[in-house]
Amino acid sequence: MAEPQPANVTEGADPPDVIPANAEDRKAAAAMSSLDTRGDADASAPKKEVDLKALNEAMKSLGVDQESKKKPAAAAAAKKEEPKKLMKVDAADVALLADQLDISKPKATDLLRAHDANAVKAMTAWVTAAV
Structure with missing residues (x-):
């Protein structure tokens, strides 16, 4: 059997909230x-x-x-807006890097583009990064 409840308790009512200290x-x-x-x-x-x-x-x-949430998003948007500069690379340089460094031709092309289509700079950067 159920216990009798006091008169001031209503069924389904929420308990009183606790008031914060400060x-x-x-x-x-x-x-x-x-x-x-x-x-x-x-x-x-x-x-x-x-x-x-x-x-x-x-x-x-x-x-x-x-405001701090908006700043990183604005910086990321500014980076995305910068267009990639298209650079024409020599097919012989691509073949040279692909053969000497034993990498794929697309990777050799990206490496050359990252180093201003200079095969010597690209090869030096690859070798120093590998060491």
């Missing part, structure tokens, strides 16, 4: 709880501004900065 934690908790509830139509505009301000302060206290 003001900063209370602000963060208020911001997080406001995210859980959907905004009412009667007071949504001013409440959103206050909630966003509290949320931004909470995020700053956690060490999350929105």
